[in-house]
Amino acid sequence: SHVHVFSFRKNTILISTTEEPVFSFLFLRNDNKISIYPHMTAIIPTNYSRSLPDQDQYRKRRQRLRLQQKRHSPLHCMLSMIVVVTTSSLLVRSFSLIATTSSYLTRSFPPGSRNTFTACHKSPFIITTRLQQQEPVIFRSTKTMIMAKMSMLKMTTTTTTTSDGDDNDTLSSLLGGRNLISIEDCIKASKFSKKGDDGDNDDGVIAESVVFIDGSWYHRGGRDGRQEFKNGPRIKGAKYIDMDDIATAKELFPNLNPKGLPHMLPPKELFAATMDALSITNNDHIIIYGKGGCIFTPRTWFLFRSLGHDPSKVHLMQGSLEDYIKEGGDADYEHTDDLVEAKTLDLDGEFSYKARDAMFVVDMDGMKEALEDEEKDPLTSPLILDPRGTTFANGHIPGAIHVRYASIHKPDDTLQIKSREELEEIFQTAGVDVQTDRQILCTCGTGVSVCHL
Template sequence: MISPANNIVSAAWLNQQLSDAVLAASIVVLDASAFMPDVPRDPQQEFIDVRIPTARFFDFNHKIAAPNTDLPHMLPSADLFTTEVAKLGVNNTSHVVIYDSQGMFSAPRGWWMFKAMGHDNVSVLDGGLPAWLAAGYATQTGEPAAIESGDFCAKFRPNWVIDADTLCQKLDDKQIQIIDARPSARFLATVKEPRAGIRSGHMPNAKNLPFGNLLVNGHFLATEQLKQQFDGLSNNQQQLIFSCGSGVTACILALAAQQAGRDNVTVYDGSWTEWGANENYPVVK
């Protein structure tokens, strides 16, 4: 068992754990693959085609998301999260390891959701499925076998998430720093937003750290390099509030910040999809 503080694990480490029946019994592997709306790929079909052994599909776009909202994949209630995650065989004592098929894109969203729901023993696979395949480790295909439900019970931590109205009141607060994970062209409004009806630009006093700046070939930069990225934008005392297009890549920044030693991290779940669509929220271009 690793320390809960170790948020990132390697393919070699995971393979070693899964190769030992005793160690594997405490691990639940989740595939949290998801794609942008304009990407013609089906993550669930790809999961059936090839996956890490024993993996289950963590569907935060549909099943593990708040219902009755126009915003994509919003964090669900603790009750809904408990129900759906228990179906995946997760126990309160499980070490959850999350990966995605792009290397490092949507898996951190799953990591953040577990953190927000009170489960600290959760890690992201550095390099994701591509790293696993490149190492030549075993895979599974076809429909996964039926499993027993776990005893997972969520305990919501409100400090991990912030809503638009609360954030709007904090825009001038020097104790926080908003950091936007979108590409610079979108942050600076030199290109249009990919979603229709969304204004271009960024929040007042926000700073830009495109999520790709923290990665090399689907792997995170070394911890010291991550520290340098965040030290250049904020001080150690500030609460870091991360935003992006729809709350997915903001979680890459949240994970990287934790890895860099920043403990006070929060994700704005609605992100620019919500903010840019509502004229009541100020925008800077």
């Protein structure tokens, strides 16, 4: 609460506390790593909290101080020496702090992560982050510790841009690790779409790329998302993933799904083979969208996150394909048969895409254990949420809390998620504390609507 900003320029933040000297922290991006280099700028009195004096003012001030020093008493000079010694000690400690912090940040920041620091004049130092990692990042000063904890529930983020607009020229700065992307930003991101199957740009240089995935799937009404994608329109260059096909189907995996349950998450070999067939790499940004009337695009979003794609690069478009075209987005209208089928893929070879076994899932034994815990201690046992619609009344797990998936999206657009404030009110009304330390287990009929939660 005592950190103040004195100067904020391109790539440079100048800060000071009430008890420490001023340093200039220079943040440089080099091979997707961030380093900190200390530069001694000036020593500012603790009661000075407006702005740094310019060079002329600072020179004149030093001249006045020199004149005053001639009239100083021996006692005053002795006190001045004590201040100098104390300041030197603080400098040594501060340089040690900077070296330690620099070493920690270099180790902690993964490739491709984005970190944004925003500071306000005469206000507490504000940190917002888009780092995707589970361990906290800690910054320590003499009497200050700022902790940013990374979790599945993302912190609200802000984007800092420079006056020359260079940040707008990168895909990471545009999408910024956000889950929900507006139509306008999706259209801007489309210029980063891959120009070919190898992901190279026209000049042959591998750059940041975005891949649009049509996740249209319908649980009723007779519509066929796969056939509609073939017929068009579709976002220019988009791919299609059929959750019924890219799944642990009984026909392909009888031992994994002996009961023949529909659209179960696929094994990592099938997902990796699918990504290779679609020319998708682990470094690509994925934007999932759907056609008007579609509801369950969050299921495809969860598929990518669960099977190992970088969660900071998996996004949902806020709106439909029709909205995208209406706002001026490019679309393909010709018929295509360029779709992936699971039965045609080789699952025994080497894969370029690195997938993992499905995460964030619980099996039958895990659910039974949760119910046993509830009987022992209802106050600390896992919370069970069920987002189904009318079928919830036909039967559900004992103790499950009903939070309808239809309440998560806007009533007039099934492809737009409600605001954070509206969602918090929905959970509070249902009796769910989203800040609880208790484990939360989500369940539905076949693992589709549950992905809204």
